Amino acid sequence: MLMTIGGTTMNLMVPVLSAFIAEALAKRTGLVVGFAAGMITYNGGGGFLGAIVSGYLSAIVVLLLQKLFKALPDRQFRGLKSIFLFPVLGVFITGMLMFALNTPIHALNTFMMNWLKGFENSNPILLGIIIGIMCVADFGGPINKAAYVTGTALLAQGNYFFMAGVSAACIAPPLATGFAVLFNRKAYSNDERAAAYVNFLLGSTHITEGAIPFAAKNPLLNIPAFMVGSAVAASLTYISKIQVPAPHGGFIVLPLVNKPFLWVLWIIVGSIVSGLLLAIIANKSKNSQPVVASPSLFEEDTKSAEVDIDTPKVEYDPDEILNVNNIELDVDVNSRDEALKHLAKLAVKNGLASDESEIYKQYQVCEQEGSTGMTDGFAIPHAQSRNITKSAMVVLKLKHPVDWNSLDGKKIDTVISFLIPDNDSKDHLKYLSNTAKLLTHADFVHKLKVSQTADEIKKLFSDK
DSSP states (O other): OHHHHHHHHHHTHHHHHHHHHHHHHHHHHHHHHHHHHHHHHHHTTOHHHHHHHHHHHHHHHHHHHHHHTTTSOHHHHHHHIIIIIHHHHHHHHHHHHHHHHHHHHHHHHHHHHHHHHTTTTSOHHHHHHHHHHHHHHSSSSHHHHHHHHHHHHHHHTTOOHHHHHHHHHHHHHHHHHHHHHHHOGGGSOHHHHHHHHHHHHHHHTTOGGGGHHHHHHSHHHHHHHHHHHHHHHHHHHHHTTOOOOSSSOGGGGGGGOSSHHHHHHHHHHHHHHHHHHHHHHHHHHHHTSOOOOOGGGOSSOTTOOOOOTTOOOOSSOHHHHEEEEEEEEEEOOSSHHHHHHHHHHHHHHTTSBSOHHHHHHHHHHHHHHSOOBOSTTEEOOEEEETTBOSOEEEEEEEEEEEOOOOTTSOOEEEEEEEEEETTOHHHHHHHHHHHHHHTTOHHHHHHHHHOOSHHHHHHHHHTO
């Protein structure tokens, strides 16, 4: 029963990874095509490398189809395109391509496994360095999985030494983030410190991905720092001839390990090595950050004028699309539809659009396709129409929170809307994705929530 539950769940990872890579780039149609392509590459032995290829390929095919059928007007053919043409043609085209690509992808996966098996009986330090580098190269990606899958294959052949080093190399990075914070607490933000402490638990259960945010912050320096610690942990494990007969589980499987305390010790040693390197790198990075004062945007902690190291950035110039006249506070509406009507009316009033009823209709169409209510009281409604004269951003802070069918079930009190002309579909996606990223940062959300004037809100976005 445990094998069935665990195996079924793990088998979802390839199609789910493929689907959400495609969804991030090509929205919901990409999700459908990505799932299908992911299942095809999974059945063909493509593994995680196949999932990444199929995810990007699905998105490319869907975006090309959208461009190809752009001549068909949305008003008459929106349903046909989104429900039939894009998913059916997307699955058909991507499926054929992945069917053809499965053979070389599978061959590449097999080559990496065979190459690693060739080091099975080599120098333990050399093997530890190779495994340490591979396990940290992409934190759960295809290179990491090549080492992991090789370890599981050798387990079936009775080799329990190889997996011991792989597990040590995978466990060390998340633990290292915790040690880095302990060694140099001031160099990390509150959110980073909280995540690092959680990584002690994640790492103990063989979950490497907790280290990804720390690696992504300064990849050219942090990833090699992680590699050093993982290589140390793996090499010491191989030198000590430690055996781990379980393919996963971290410290949960210690009763099965032949030298459990020594194995834990070597992992901690590797983690401390990486933690020290990360702490040094973080300190240097912090010292190179400019200090910017913006006390009017803070409700508390006004003594500190230092900007969070993790301050989010956007890939467009907010000054081009956001005007103070498009920001309103204490907007008195009682429902989502009233808020959308207010947005449409404001768009016409400020010369952003020419037809109030058409803009309201486009807002409604967008909500019918899927609620734009996000989390933490935010909604991001958007309208795209030929009646919109130029791309614009509108921000409303509501007097009373209203129901919006949001992701977390909370009522909405802040609305960030985008008005996009028909010929600006690329910008449309860019604005939405970047705003969604901003709203994942607690510091930005707090500042926006406590802002009391339109000028403060404008400055908050402009500083990004």
